[in-house]
Amino acid sequence: xxxxxxxxxxxxTARNGANPPMGGDNVLEARALHVYYGAFRAIENVxxxxxxxxxxxxxxxxxxxxxxxxxxxxxxxxxVPTARVEGDIxxxxxxxxxxxxxxxxxxxHIGMVFQKPNPFPKSIYDNVAWGARINGFRGTRRELxxxxxxxxxxxxxxxxxxxxxxxxxxxxxxxxxxxxxIARAIAVKPDxxxxxxxxxxxxxxxxxxxxxxxxxxKERYTILIVTHNMQQAARASDYTAFFNMGDRRQGYLxxxxxxxxxxxxxxxxxxxxxxxxxxx
Amino acid sequence: xxVTTTRLRGVEAAPEADTVPLGRRRRWREDAVEAVLFAAGFxxxxxxxxxxxxxxKDALHFFRNPDVSLVDFLxxxxxxxxxxxxxxxxxxxxxxxxSGIAMVVALPIGLSIAVYLSEYATPAVRNRxxxxxxxxxxxxxxxxxxxxxxxxxxxLRWALGARTVDIYNVLSxxxxxxxxxxxxxxxxxEDALQAVPRALRExxxxxxxxxxxxxxxxxxxxxxxxIAAAFMLAMSRAIxxxxxxxIAAGAGPRLTANPLRSAETMTGYISRISGGxxxxxxxxxxxxxxxxxxxFVITLGLNILSGRIVRRFREVYE
Ligand SMILES: Nc1ncnc2c1ncn2[C@@H]1O[C@H](COP(=O)(O)OP(=O)(O)OP(=O)(O)O)[C@@H](O)[C@H]1O
Ligand SMILES: [Mg+2]
Numbered sequence: 127x128x129x130x131x132x133x134x135x136x137x138x139t140a141r142n143g144a145n146p147p148m149g150g151d152n153v154l155e156a157r158a159l160h161v162y163y164g165a166f167r168a169i170e171n172v173x174x175x176x177x178x179x180x181x182x183x184x185x186x187x188x189x190x191x192x193x194x195x196x197x198x199x200x201x202x203x204x205x206v207p208t209a210r211v212e213g214d215i216x217x218x219x220x221x222x223x224x225x226x227x228x229x230x231x232x233x234x235h236i237g238m239v240f241q242k243p244n245p246f247p248k249s250i251y252d253n254v255a256w257g258a259r260i261n262g263f264r265g266t267r268r269e270l271x272x273x274x275x276x277x278x279x280x281x282x283x284x285x286x287x288x289x290x291x292x293x294x295x296x297x298x299x300x301x302x303x304x305x306x307x308i309a310r311a312i313a314v315k316p317d318x319x320x321x322x323x324x325x326x327x328x329x330x331x332x333x334x335x336x337x338x339x340x341x342x343x344k345e346r347y348t349i350l351i352v353t354h355n356m357q358q359a360a361r362a363s364d365y366t367a368f369f370n371m372g373d374r375r376q377g378y379l380x381x382x383x384x385x386x387x388x389x390x391x392x393x394x395x396x397x398x399x400x401x402x403x404x405x406x
Numbered sequence: 407x408x409v410t411t412t413r414l415r416g417v418e419a420a421p422e423a424d425t426v427p428l429g430r431r432r433r434w435r436e437d438a439v440e441a442v443l444f445a446a447g448f449x450x451x452x453x454x455x456x457x458x459x460x461x462x463k464d465a466l467h468f469f470r471n472p473d474v475s476l477v478d479f480l481x482x483x484x485x486x487x488x489x490x491x492x493x494x495x496x497x498x499x500x501x502x503x504x505s506g507i508a509m510v511v512a513l514p515i516g517l518s519i520a521v522y523l524s525e526y527a528t529p530a531v532r533n534r535x536x537x538x539x540x541x542x543x544x545x546x547x548x549x550x551x552x553x554x555x556x557x558x559x560x561x562l563r564w565a566l567g568a569r570t571v572d573i574y575n576v577l578s579x580x581x582x583x584x585x586x587x588x589x590x591x592x593x594x595x596e597d598a599l600q601a602v603p604r605a606l607r608e609x610x611x612x613x614x615x616x617x618x619x620x621x622x623x624x625x626x627x628x629x630x631x632x633i634a635a636a637f638m639l640a641m642s643r644a645i646x647x648x649x650x651x652x653i654a655a656g657a658g659p660r661l662t663a664n665p666l667r668s669a670e671t672m673t674g675y676i677s678r679i680s681g682g683x684x685x686x687x688x689x690x691x692x693x694x695x696x697x698x699x700x701x702f703v704i705t706l707g708l709n710i711l712s713g714r715i716v717r718r719f720r721e722v723y724e
Binding site (some may be wrong): 200202205207230231233234235237238239240242244245246247248256257260261307310311314 | 528529603605606607608609610611612613614615616619623624627628
């Protein structure tokens with residue numbers, strides 16, 4: 127199936143219906159991707175397929191470009207004035223960096239959850255409903271209520287907040303805020319969800335909840351997650367990509383494969399050093 | 407005891423014999439700096455206090471006059487000192503009309519400039535526009551006054567007819583006072599918008615929001631307390647503005663709802679009387695202190711209100 131990414135009037139694709147039917151095996155693919163900040167090459171020549179309805183983890187030392195790589199997948203780097211991309215990322219057969227493509231449209235299909243929970247200073251309800259509203263939700267109030275409830279249920283937050291939907295999102299705990307941010311991302315009915323260290327501000331219990339949640343979410347969404355936590359990558363992901371930093375601080379992909387394989391039988395000695403903690 | 411020792415193993419306990427000096431030490435430099443800073447803060451409190459005392463003393467002198475009553479002052483609809491009529495409403499009405507018109511001009515334009523500068527402009531454009539705005543804020547208000555009288559008023563009279571628009575009129579003064587406070591509104595609102603965490607913008611863009619949706623529906627609401635504070639301060643500034651109204655709004659108290667007529671404001675009246683050759687002991691002269699006190703109370707009230715609004719709407723970010 128093809129998805130409209132071209133710039134055009136808003137609310138043209140009725141995205142508030144069902145998820146797109148399953149296409150090929152890879153939803154996304156980076157092809158010979160380079161990302162620059164000014165003259166500095168932060169990502170060098172990465173080719174990486176992202177499997178549909180699977181969790182792909184990005185691991186690697188700090189500063190190697192995991193966030194940069196992740197943000198390339200929904201053109202979030204466009205917000206950095208100096209950032210520039212060479213190579214391509216293909217989403218369901220379409221280049222997301224092609225000239226006619228609207229980054230706003232890309233981000234409606236490929237949503238994002240950030241490292242630090244960043245709910246809007248709005249009510250819990252409006253935090254979830256806002257994304258749907260701006261994306262052309264045209265249903266009744268009841269339908270919007272249902273959408274908000276469904277997103278909060280999927281994000282495993284409903285039980286904790288159903289009786290205080292009108293309170294500020296900022297009144298929740300850190301772990302709850304992060305689940306609210308996940309609910310907010312889900313409510314737009316994206317296809318892919320990018321998560322940049324979503325658990326790094328959370329305690330171990332809240333972290334496990336998010337990991338459980340990811341397992342449920344992957345039935346409907348494709349998930350990319352950046353993590354510093356090796357156990358998390360090993361526990362929660364289906365595929366793992368290990369990035370490293372070269373001598374000019376450029377990030378490159380060392381090894382990519384199914385998670386169990388990469389962790390038990392790494393092909394590259396640098397991967398082995400990193401996952402066994404002998405790195406650096 | 408054994409338990410404690412085990413727990414502390416590896417931690418070097420200080421030998422009990424040498425005590426470490428932990429007593430308070432005098433730090434002269436710190437004390438001196440603190441005193442200077444305190445003095446600086448105290449001067450502003452002192453000034454405010456002195457203003458209240460001076461205004462209050464002379465205003466009291468005014469109200470002591472047998473021809474004057476506080477009730478008439480607050481509710482009277484005619485201000486004619488020659489006839490012993492001291493009703494504040496005509497002056498207050500003109501002041502509120504001018505500042506009301508000013509805010510209708512300044513809020514949308516100032517806020518639009520702020521949103522443009524903060525959310526749309528590239529750093530290069532911003533670095534040029536902001537200083538320009540600051541120059542505008544530095545133009546002496548007397549120049550704005552003549553701008554109103556010799557530029558805006560003729561346009562109004564041309565557009566609406568010389569019969570309907572007085573040479574001196576409230577609308578022209580109000581529009582120009584609005585222009586005058588635009589830089590204040592824009593600059594303070596821009597600071598408030600800039601203070602909104604980047605993470606909130608990223609959250610909005612990450613949901614597929616456009617720049618306009620992000621700016622107007624996420625960033626502006628998040629900066630509401632700062633914007634409200636800017637608005638209140640601009641309102642105080644407009645109420646207190648003297649030169650423009652003295653030049654362009656007219657010299658003669660008049661209670662009218664028509665902004666195309668001339669009407670003297672509180673500040674306009676004060677400046678006319680204090681600039682004239684009235685004797686220092688006349689009731690007229692004393693009356694300006696009562697008006698001054700009223701202005702002081704109004705602006706103080708606005709400031710308190712703005713403080714409340716800021717506290718009420720402030721969003722707590724980590
Ligand atoms: N906005 C930016 N402008 C310029 N350089 C940047 C910018 N963002 C990141 N970089 C640089 O790009 C490189 C990769 O950064 P990135 O944040 O992607 O690393 P990371 O792997 O996510 O690190 P961490 O694990 O610490 O989050 C770093 O050298 C960083 O300094
Ligand atoms: Mg990162």
